[in-house]
Amino acid sequence: MLNGRTTVLLTGFGPFPSVPANATSLLVPRLAEAARAAFPGIVFETRTLPTEWAAGIEHLYGLYEGLTPTVALHFGVSSRARGFEIEARGRNRLGFLPDAAGVFPASPVLRAEGHEYLASTVPVSAIVARLRRRGLPAFISRDAGAYLCNATLYTALDMARRSAREHRIGFVHLPSSLLVEERRPAFGVHPRCPLTWRDAIDGGLEIIGATLGRPVVRR
Structure with missing residues (x-):
């Protein structure tokens, strides 16, 4: 269990391209609202990262330097996600893929001469077990892809590795079919999605709880 003042950063x-409505940008503020009630005394900060190679990484550096979070949980979507995919590691690679601005990465790696892989510092197995006990589909993933999700995870882990502060950093992929329609911003869910919107919030609380080493206080 973490002690002292704890700041949790949640990002979406x-x-x-191919995801015109990213559910994580709506999920994280709603999750933080629920988490403030479920985990009294914990400070929650939420941000939406730009899905751009340069701006996204630059924004991430600013968040870690400015907020100095004890815990950072980053959420993204993937067409391969079967439910909650808890990423076990980030890889020092970039796919030659265009970002939201149509720009391609300038390098095939995130950090020259950096480690090929960096392990997530959240309790991945414990998170998956806790989600499954709630009846939620959850899996350990060892491949975070080669897009901004992987870049975010690897960059955050690399920053933490070179910092003297204690950090717990993880990444969660959700199904890209968790699309939120404009007409139903709180509840719109794709019929083929294995998660409901309620599942996403409930599972998010369990992920936070497992990372903090605390039970979820349900009111």
Whole structure:
């Protein structure tokens, strides 16, 4: 269990090619609202990261330097997600793919001469077990892809590795079919999605609780 003043940073992403409505940008503020009631005394901060190679990473650096979070949980969407995919590691690579601004990465790696892989510092197995006990589909993933999700995870872990502060950093992929329609901003869910909107909030609370080493206080 973490002691002392704890700041938890929750981030989602904006839209990008093939995902014009990214549910994580709406999920994280709603999750933080629920988490403030479920985990008294914890400070929650939320941000939406731009889905751009340069701006996204630059924004991430600013958040870690300015907020100095004890815990950072980053959320993104993936067409391969079968439910909650808890990423076990980030990889020092970039796919030659356009970002939301149509720009391609300038390098095939995130950090020259950096480690090929960096392990997530959240209790991945414990998170998956806790989600499954709630009846939610949850899996350990060892491949965060080669897009901004992986870049965010690897960059955050690399910053933490070179910092003297204690950090717990993780990344959660949700199904890209968790699309939120404009007409139903709180409840719109794709019929083929394995998660409901309520599942996403409930599971998010369990992920936070497992990372903090605390039970979820349900009112």
